[in-house]
Amino acid sequence: MDFDLSEEQQLLKDSVEGFLADTYDFESRKKIAALPGGWSPEVWAKFAELGLLGLPFAEEDGGFGGGAVETMLLAESFGKYLVLEPYLATVVLGGGVLKRAGSAEQKAEHIAAIAEGSRTFALATTERHSRYDLFDVTTTAKKDGGSWVLDGEKAVVVNGGTADRIIVSARTAGARRDRGGIGLFMVPGDASGLSRRSSPTQDGTHAAEVSLSGVRVEAADVLGDPEGGLPVLEAVADEAIAALCAEAVGAMSELTDITVDYLKQRKQFGINIGQFQALQHRAAEMFVALEQARSMAMFAAMTAATEDATERRALASAAKVQIGRSAKFIGQQGIQLHGGIGMTMEYKAGHYFKRLTMIDTLFGDADHHLSEVACYGQLVSAA
Known part of the structure; x- marks a missing residue:
């Protein structure tokens, strides 16, 4: 290839x-x-x-x-x-x-x-109880003549505070955790009955708590089948995971580079600490973790368009597992090898670690996706 x-x-x-x-x-x-x-x-x-x-x-x-x-x-x-x-x-x-x-x-x-x-847009899918399950939806959308009325709350909506349009997942039929009965509705940022409270997250980006009380959405702003939105959400989430994996590689690469550069400049006992073999080994391990993550990010990008939804989700999960593991290792090593300066707001090493930590949690952390890979393996072995 x-x-x-x-x-x-x-x-x-x-x-x-x-x-x-x-x-x-x-x-x-x-x-x-x-x-x-x-x-x-x-x-x-x-x-x-x-x-x-x-x-x-x-x-x-x-x-x-x-x-x-x-x-x-x-x-x-x-x-x-x-x-x-x-x-x-x-x-x-x-x-x-x-x-x-x-x-x-x-x-x-x-x-x-x-x-x-x-x-600009935001996608509001997460609710306080739903964790990483896109199908766990209690926000409701009820048909009222030619339009729909939305009620509910969404949590941690990335860019939700400033987005011109917010795409909201809402239940039009079925029980709370049913995979069917989920619709996608496009809500203007200034819609009557919509309120949003935005705040900065740990990595410097912003996310909002979004409340919908009697928000009316016209038929022209319904996206696709009002009961068949989940497959769309899952496909978009897998594509987002591929993008996040690549972003994490960029952050890990830069954190590795500035850490190695620091080891070459910082002096202890009259010599550069990069001359200590133990620290050289740790820097080498950071590089190995980075290259493992880079391979999986490329794999995620190449498989994001896989037509089989079950297989595509498993492939995305496999990539997210490696990214999460590498990000944690490189982040921790980068901070420790920098010492106290690595934890200060004035220096960028800690900001990379914060972003990597946030990437790990977006659309499911490494532990969550490891269980997804295991479930896929059971399906394959049972077939």
């Missing part, structure tokens, strides 16, 4: 890396994190100008026809520079739902707006 990038993919990677290297250093990131909502509209507009926001969408929908590999390249660069802008929430999650469930009219309106940078 050829793992080399095409000329177009290499140009994409170089242009993104060049832009971020010039504009997104650690001090600039601190200033962006302090802005309302925790991200920069100016940087977002530049992403649109570079064509990044329309990259994974089909050309007929106003995009550039990219796929999971192109998203992987972007996400890895974003992880390296700890980018705060809501690319995952808007393009991968919101855009992913639109790609799979949107009508021609919905795609024409909203994907074009995403690509030009004029509209």
